[in-house]
Amino acid sequence: EQMMYEQIIYETKGTIALITLNRPDRLNAWTPQMMEELAHAIETANDDKSVGSIVMTGAGRGFCAGADIESTFKTRIDGTDPGNDTAGGSGGVPATVDWIKLVRESKPLIAAVNGPAVGIGVTMILPFDVIVTSDAAKFGLVFVKMGIVPELASSHFLISRMGWGKASEMMLSARLYSGQEAADLGLAEHCVSSNELLDKAIAIGEQIATNPDIQLRMTKKLLTENAVEVERGRMRLTLNRPEKRNALSYEVQRLLSEALWDADNDRNVHSVILRGAGQDFCAGYDLAGAAPRDRDRNLRGASSIDDDIWQLERQQRFRMAIFDMHKPVIAQLHGRCLAGGTDIAFLSDMVIAADDAVIAFPPARDLGSLPNQMWLYHCGPQWAKRLLLTGDSITGKEAQEIGLVMKSVPADMLEAEVEGLADRLAMIDPDLLTTQKRVVNLGLELMGARTLQRLACENDARGHRAKAADTFRQNAAEKGLKEAFRERDGKFGDGRVRVNGPEIRDADGNLVEEKSAFKETYAGALDTIVVEGQYLKPKDVDSDTVLIFMHPTGTMNLLPMPNALAAAGVHCLCCGSRYPHNDTALIMEKVILDLGQYIKYAKEKLGFKKVILAGWSGGGSLSMFYQSQAEKPTITATPAGDAVDVVGAELIPADAVLQLAAHVSRAIILTEWLDASIIDESDLSKRDVDLNLYDSDNPNQPTYSDTYVGWYRAAQVARSKRIDDFVWNKLDELKKAGLPNEEFGFVVHGTMADPRWLDLNVDPNDRKGPNWCFMGDPKTVNMMPAGLARFCSLRAWLSQWSIEHSRAKGPECAGDVSVPILVIENSADDGCTPSHAKRLLACVQHDDKEFHVIDGATHYYIGQPDKMMVAVGAQSYIEWKSSEGLPPLHFAHANGFNGLTYRNLLSPLADRFHIRAWDARGHGQTSLTANPRTQRSWYRYSDDLVALLERFADEAGGPVLLAGHSMGGTTSILAAARRPDLVRGLVLLDPVMIRRNQGRLLQWMRKLGIGLGPHDLATGAERRRSVFPDRATMVEKYTGRGAFTSWPVEMIADYVEGGTRELPSGEVELTCAPAWEDKQGTILRLGTASHFLPMEFPDIARREIGGFSCELAADERAAYDAEIAALSERLEKLEAKTPAERAGVPTDEELDEAFGFFEKMTKRFARAARIFGEEMQSMDEELQQNPLGSSEANP
Structure with missing residues (x-):
């Protein structure tokens, strides 16, 4: 397929395809389009039989100055995918381009770096076969300065080129390297003058091109798969399938064998280091990539045991190169070394492991035995049986204790340890190294090692016929390998072995780690620690975050705060220590170990991504103590001198810390x-x-x-x-x-x-x-x-x-805590008085901290459910804000998780408003649910809303636009009536009515027919009862969708002049729309729209909010004034009637109150319009022409 190149130049020169990056005015800055053009050009060269190799250089004075900020990062910030269809990772690489795969499977590629190469200008050429640089070039990996990490597997390729230390320095320092430095350090193969650069690169390409294309590509594949690196007398062979955890396929084993024999024949190689790329050494044989078989042509390929043995022996020959070659092989184990990974590791001459490496043969549980058996010769028959009979794992440190590996070292010292050994071997003549290895291996053969390898294949084939193997294969076929492994290994718990000491396990099969000189808790076995907690899980609320409550000795699940939070939709773990309700023998250092187990459980078992420590009362200093030791562990003994390994426990730090009515420390x-x-x-x-x-x-x-x-x-x-x-x-x-x-x-x-x-x-x-x-x-x-x-x-x-x-002192520990901290003080606390909160806050050394006071709250909130809900509400809201200075908008519903329920409605408005959606008290979970039939006091809800508005208005520097749906609309009206100074306008989406004795102002609005109130009260949906007056019709057509709203009989008389229908339940259903719902068109009627329009059609409701204006148009003002005049005339006529005829007419005081409210609101709305300015009044032409966004498809 032809492509018109705009950002590169493609040309052929004999057997060379020359690609030139062609944006010289931008120093050839990289763009996603350039990447697509490069990929196309390389594929074009690969398809051209006349091309033997490819050279890439840059036009002008630069090679590639990194990613074009405008075309990548800025577009991403603006919300545009820079690559149109971006692949995973940063920078906007198009999903259609697998750059690493393309480069490594392509014809040989040579980079001719003529000038500055920065960022992706370096990372995209690291997997090239040859890099030639001019002395005028500059190389820089400046990602860390920009707050990002490098892409395109560059950390792997840079280490392969330069070695660990040099690569680390280049990436972490982010400094620029000259062309000559790059060549000296191994980043480039050649450094020449600028005049010689292109000729040198083309000459290398032409020399390479003289070789057969098929052999060139096979050699590249071998180099790729095994990442061969020879330096200072050693060849480093890296199993390079990190995405497969370096699983051993047939092809990998074949290439490994070839590389080993090449090393054996290379005079410059004294030893071979065998290692793995990525997180693991090798996770075993690739069960998804079996040896290739052709049933029509191959004799061996059927299902008999003899065929199985033949296939196993065939692959064993590849691995036996490790044992048979003359030069020593050092296995460098990190991460997991499992199953077949142990075959190649223990065939090696010396094995050095990281302390935390995991070594095991899990297939012993269902798939057979090892096709190579060297465990016996390393650790002896008993430990070989202990590990192979159960498939349990052992750490690198423990493996050293039983002789399974030669040595273990801390993980960060592993490479240096292996390289140090290779340095010593490099000082010995290779022929002498050969004699020493051969004589030891001959001794092993005299002990039966070679015969045992042959028999191991036959034994493995026998194991493949076990019933458990059939079950595993069936599970893998039906459920996938991952699930099959989970079912097999899950019942074994952590699957670990303890080399020294008793193997005491908990109910899940996990080893209990602690060892004590004496028992400090009542009953139970020595060294068996049982802790008990309770998971308070909100109904139908998912979250990736959990609050963990723990007190040194108390159990928190019976206290009001965790239960209130759970009722509010917050997932809580209430954790007991090993000292429940008895602190006689309590050791704080051991309590934080217990807390560490809960956090590990929350993340690994329950799957929470974030954990917040909630320290209430005595849990405050405990949480600070824990977090300080999780971030900066120092403790290895109690104050009395007894061993307690907090450092070795590797406590998982929490993501934030709450201090709730907390004291500074028990001491x-x-x-x-x-x-x-x-x-x-x-x-x-x-x-x-x-x-x-x-x-x-x-x-x-x-x-x-x-x-x-x-x-x-x-x-x-x-x-x-x-x-x-x-x-x-x-x-x-x-x-x-x-x-x-x-x-x-x-x-x-x-x-x-x-x-x-x-x-x-x-x-x-x-x-x-x-x-x-x-x-x-x-x-x-x-x-x-x-x-x-x-x-x-x-x-x-x-x-x-x-x-x-005592070390568990909150103020001292707070200085080591780096995560966000929230401190809440209860102003009437009769246990932890104000100085506690202030001391804790003062010792936090960073600025990501907040302090709040709950007025009137005591220590336990006893008899204070309102204070409890304020405390809970102060922690529960979702906020959207795209930039500073936006007008504030608060969205309310009296009952529900507003931030979650209305997310689709509100989040797209973040470019117009600074939005907060606070979760009201009750949240549909507790006895405080805002149900008009049972909840008598709407002021309890408007109390919360007023408090939240006070805070929001204070932070925003002015009054807030208040929007509400359903019961939130009613609550918003009450809040606005009580505190008009906090509200600059109202947007009401289908508000329900309120009790007459609770909402007097709104009551008189209904009685007097002042339907508009302020003209700006708008609703986004008409109640369906005016469209479907028959209840049966409603139920039939809208079951389960909230199609109608009903209230008790006593509520209706105050509000409705139209018809009603009494129901068998004693409730009354409205059968027509009250007159106030349709005055002057200011109340928007949406035909058959549901009460749940904000959730079902958020775009419609969003337009109503987004287009809101606080200013009354001239005609609206005139209509409003006329209505007020008509009302006055009506009242004058009413006053002329007898007292009996005037029953129900408001008093003069009540009328003054109502009129005063409207007058204040009208003046304030006019003032708010000036504040909002053009930002709030602008609406696009489409909205003006079609306010509902309706169409034939969506009437």
Whole structure:
């Protein structure tokens, strides 16, 4: 197919196809169009039998200055796909172009780099066969400076060309390299002067072109598949199928064998390093790519056991090259080394693994045995049987312990370790290396190693006939390989082996990791840790985010906050530690290990992408402690010196942290509550009266002076340190007595004597008092059995209660936390007073933090469902905003997940408005549901909305356009009536009616027939009852679609002058549209549109909102004034009638109130129009001509 090239030049010169990037005015900046033209030109050259190789260069003074910003990044930001049909990855590469595959399967390609090559100007030539550069060229991979990562597998190809360290420096530094540097470092093969560049590249191409095309392409394929690299006396063979986890196909094994024998015949090669590209070494044999068989021609290809053995032996010969070749092979294991991957690894002469590498033979569970068997010779018969009989896995570190691998090292040191060994081998004559390998291998053969390999194939073929193998093959055929593997391996849990110590597993088959010198929790087996939590899952609400609540000892699922959040549609995990309801032996370092298991479970088992730690009360400092150790782990022992490997636990960091009525730490809060008057822990009669807050003889009585409070605090710290001394002395006694693991229980009296509880001026807030704390009368709590830290043990004291030794201190940990943090303070908190929230917030070192106060809320929200819902609502909204300075729009519905339900309606308006959709209280889940038949107080909803509008208007710097649907429309009217200063206009989409005794202003609008209210009240849908007055018709045609709305009898009389129909249920159905719904055409009627129009036809509703104007047109103003005049005349006539005839007519005061409301609204709407300006008044011609967007297809 012909293509007219606009951005490249294609020409042939003898056996060379010359491609020139031809945008010299832009330094040949890359575009998606250029990529399509390049791909076409290369394919043209490949189809041309006269062309032997391809040379690519640039026109003008540049080679390729990277991606054209206008054609790629800017168009993507603007919402346009730069590649028209972009492939995965960045930069806009067209989906039709598989550049890596094209280049590696093409005829030989030579890049002639004549000038600056930056970004994709480098990455697109890295897979070329030869790079020739001029001394005037510059190379740069500047992706990190732009905040993006490189494309086109460049990290792999750059490492292949330059080695790990040099490639890392080039990519991470983002500096420019000269042409000569590029050649010296291996990025380019040649560096010549600018005048010689093209001639040199063409000469190389011509020399290559003298060779047969088929052999050239086969050689390229071999180089590609095995990524052969020879440097400093070693050949690096890389299994290069990362997308298949380097699975061994027949062809890969054949090419591997050829490469190994080539290395054996190369005098410059002293050793071979065998490694894998990507995340794994090798995941086994490619079950989807079996050896090629021709049933018509091949003798071997049927299904008999003999045929199976023949095929297995055929491929084994390829792998035996590792054992048979004379030069040593080092296997470099990282990631997974499974099944067939272990065959090639353990045939190698030396195996070095990463500590975290995973080695296993899972097919032992259903598919047979290994066709190469070297496990026996590495780890002995018992461990070989233990691993091969179960298919369980072992880590690289554990494999070293049993001799399965020679050595294991940390993953980040693996390459250096292997290369270091290869360096030493490179100093030895290859012939001497050969003699040493051969004599050891001959010894193995004398031990039966070679015979065992032959027998291994026969044994594997026998295993293929097992019933389990048939079952697996059937599952794979019906469900796919992935599902077949999941069913096979899922019942084995984590499938791991423990080399040292007992293999204690949980109910899912996962190893329990912890080992303790003594048991610290009640009942159960030693080292078996059981933690119990509850998943509060909202009904019919999906989410990729979960809130995790955890307290060191409490179980959070019975507290109101998690349940309220779950009712609001937020997924919550309520997690108990190993110390439920008993902190006598609690070790905070072990609690964060428990929390780490919950987070791992949430991500790996439940599939949540994001985890937010919700620290309520004592969970606040716990969550800070956890996050600090997850981000910057340091702990390997408890404060008492007992081993606890937090560093090795590799805790998964949370994505954000909430602090909800949280205290700063158990140690700090206990110290601030300690009774400082107790001067002898063993004799409570010995007290300092001047420090006894509950002694009437104490001369220091509330209100306390700052000096007294300071003295009292110092005495509390001194008491804490005296208890520290007691604990250390007791531990030392036990060690000297030969009892290092013994514990000792003791009582801490007087733990609720804080000046705060007696003097509200100390750390003041709105709490109840004086003489009150969150547990009741503080004097009683001070000595009662259930007091804080009342019963304790030595190690637990140091870990959780000691002001000097406990590490779980929120303010100290907050400095290490980098994720977003939200701190919520309850203004009437009777447990965690304001200084706690302020101390936590002050210690957060970044700016991504927010602080909110819930006015009037106590610590547990007891008897405060309204405060609870404010707290929940303050955390639940969705926002759309494309740029700064847009007018604010709030969308409301009194019952529902507004951001989710109305997403399709609102998100496209983000270029016109700054939108927030707050989720109202109840969310359709709780007893606070906004059902007119059961919910009597609409003000409870408008309370929330007013609070949200106050915040939004404050942030936006002015009043908010308020839109609402259904019950949200009614709530919006009430909010606007209560706080007109916050609202600049209303858009109401089919609002329902409200109770007469709750919405007096709207009630008089109905009674007096002031149908328009402000003329700008608009609705996007007419109630169907005016179209289908017969209930049976409604049910028949619109079942399940919300086609009608009904209210109790007592609600109807106030609003409707038209007909009604009483239903058997006692409700009344409207049978005609109230008069106010159709005045002057200002109320938009949409024929048969459903009540759910905003969800069913969001484009129609969107136009109503998007075209909203707050200004009254002249004719509308005149009509409005005329209506008001007519109303006044009507009222004058009514006043002339008798009192009995005037029943139900509003009083003068009520009329004044209504008229005052309308007057204020009208003035404010006119002012709002000036604020909105042209932005809010503009509507395109199509909308003006056809406001409903209707057509023949969509009337």
